[in-house]
Amino acid sequence: MTPFSTSDYPGQMATVLFVQGCPWRCGYCHNPHLQERGTSNPLDWDNIMTFLQKRAGLIDAVVFSGGEPTIDPALEEAMQQVKALGYKIGLHCAGIYPRRLKEVLPLVDWIGLDIKATFNKYAHITQFAGSGDQALACLQAVLASGVDYELRTTLHPLLLPEEDLLELANSLANMNVNNYVWQLFRDQGCNDVVLNSTTLAGYPSEALVEQVSAMFTRFTLRKNA
Ligand code: SF4
Numbered sequence: 001m002t003p004f005s006t007s008d009y010p011g012q013m014a015t016v017l018f019v020q021g022c023p024w025r026c027g028y029c030h031n032p033h034l035q036e037r038g039t040s041n042p043l044d045w046d047n048i049m050t051f052l053q054k055r056a057g058l059i060d061a062v063v064f065s066g067g068e069p070t071i072d073p074a075l076e077e078a079m080q081q082v083k084a085l086g087y088k089i090g091l092h093c094a095g096i097y098p099r100r101l102k103e104v105l106p107l108v109d110w111i112g113l114d115i116k117a118t119f120n121k122y123a124h125i126t127q128f129a130g131s132g133d134q135a136l137a138c139l140q141a142v143l144a145s146g147v148d149y150e151l152r153t154t155l156h157p158l159l160l161p162e163e164d165l166l167e168l169a170n171s172l173a174n175m176n177v178n179n180y181v182w183q184l185f186r187d188q189g190c191n192d193v194v195l196n197s198t199t200l201a202g203y204p205s206e207a208l209v210e211q212v213s214a215m216f217t218r219f220t221l222r223k224n225a
Helices: 045-055 073-083 098-107 117-124 131-143 163-173 206-213
Strands: 001-007 015-020 061-066 088-093 109-116 149-155 179-183 217-224
Touching: 015 045, 061 073, 073 088, 073 098, 073 117, 088 098, 098 131, 109 131, 117 131, 131 149, 149 163, 163 179, 163 206, 179 206, 206 217
Parallel strands: 015 061, 061 088, 088 109, 109 149, 149 179, 179 217
Antiparallel strands: 001 015
């Protein structure tokens, strides 16, 4: 748990809860220690609720992050309990479990959804066959739900050459995505030596940023996300 954060839910002071477990294995993962879903719980839910009860009215939102929070069968109930205290609900989602995402979306006020690559090249990043289909279904669910969202793609030149970035941006623009973020790879927390030692100089090019920026109502390039 991060008790206070101003960077995980746009415009809101939030408490962030990190849910353990993720079946994918992205090389650039910032939280590889959360990929395994352990049997022990380092933080008791009752203690979290006690903290949130005391801070109700002082903190705006609770963000469920990970790992992949929709892996947890208790997520919906946890969101209901938190929402009953008056908090807004934020969700950081990698787009892995479309059915579970659809179940919790009615409780969510804002979602940050990762879009990792063009959907036919997803496994190149996630190391998981079929992951592009899962992510596409999640994106479609978010767009159909009307929930406030931000789509974000992590950029690394070894994983996403500029022609792939442009192809992905085109496909998202064709789906009427209106809020798209590029976040430049950072090595903090990442265990991949090759990714960490690659220069990002000149990537992405200014010309590409300008071209893609014009495709979306809101477009952001984050260099230190
Ligand atoms: S989906 Fe997210 S949590 Fe899972 S391995 Fe990839 S970056 Fe890490």
